[in-house]
Amino acid sequence: MGRSPCCCHDAGVKKGPWTEEEDKALVEYIQRRGGHVGSWRGLPKASGLNRCGKSCRLRWTNYLRPDIKRGNFTDDEERLIISLHAALGNKWSTIATQLEGRTDNEIKNYWNTHIRKKLLRMGVDPVTHQQLPPDHIIDGASPSGTLLPESLLWAAAAAALGGGLDTGAIMQAQLLQQLLHAIGSNNTTTNLIANLAASNAMLNSGGGIVPNLLLQDQMNMLSTGANYLQPSYLGNISSFPEQNMVHQQQLISSPAPGTSSSAGAEPADQHCDTAAASVSHAASPAPVEEFAGLLEPMMEMEMPGLCSLESDSFWKDILGDSYRF
DNA sequence: AAGCTGTGCAACCGCATTGGT
DNA sequence: GACCAATGCGGTTGCACAGCT
Structure with missing residues (x-):
């Protein structure tokens, strides 16, 4: 060209x-x-x-530009940036569209000078948003480079969205995360439904993704109840080091992947791995249909706003992609 | 006080993408 | 479809400044 x-x-x-x-x-x-x-x-x-x-x-x-907001980033803005980065990667201009008055350059600089270091200090890979291996935590060097399932899921979602970013689409992607997690864990159907209902209610409760991400009480809900698609370390950014220690202890003491029987209280990252592992070896010929079968009991419940698999090709496309991964 | 080092941020560079012909 | 002009975008650089020795 x-x-x-x-x-x-x-x-x-x-x-x-x-x-x-x-x-x-x-x-x-x-x-x-x-x-x-x-x-x-x-x-x-x-x-x-x-x-x-x-x-x-x-x-x-x-x-x-007159509409540029200057000054320090707030905690809420920081949380939002991390969430969006987990979903989008280094799409600074796209991220900037979600932060009023902030430019892509400013966000990029802030990420590189503040957030990135903060994540490394707490042992989180700033590229994948996954926990770094213990021997990587101190020096913060050499991110794993492995594209983990959560990233793949988001990549599929982003691809299905055609690169656009709108509130409803993100919410759908987040609910999908919840669904995949539910499939992957050894939940009973009751727990599955409860989990889905919780996340669906949460998705329906807010006016948009930003409030959902920002409200502290909802963030607390995430860490105690529903496994929403927020990096687990986002619950309390100001206490990154402490949280990291807790997380490390959980990693050490938790049973091997796939053996967990508790439904909701674990970090979403771990569940995502489990879910994706389960999904990835599902050699069934028609994963979407199988998934639809899982949902059947729910369809008899009142879950306003939850789209149907028949009517929403979004889900079929993403689920298909996820299985192919 | 001078030199060194680390940090933050504005600005640059070059490839990618888009739109027009 | 090929070509070109213009713009968008993300990675990188370089400078100013603060803190430390």
């Missing part, structure tokens, strides 16, 4: 930090045009700036 030579390579174009005068010229020019830039490439000439159009765009979108 032919790529045009960038004006940034012109010898006379200024680089480096912007001056107040340049900022003023850029802001005034854009404001004169009612906030509509038109062509960034033509902007420098039209505004009298000796800058690359690309540089102008960056300066505007990352710094000068």
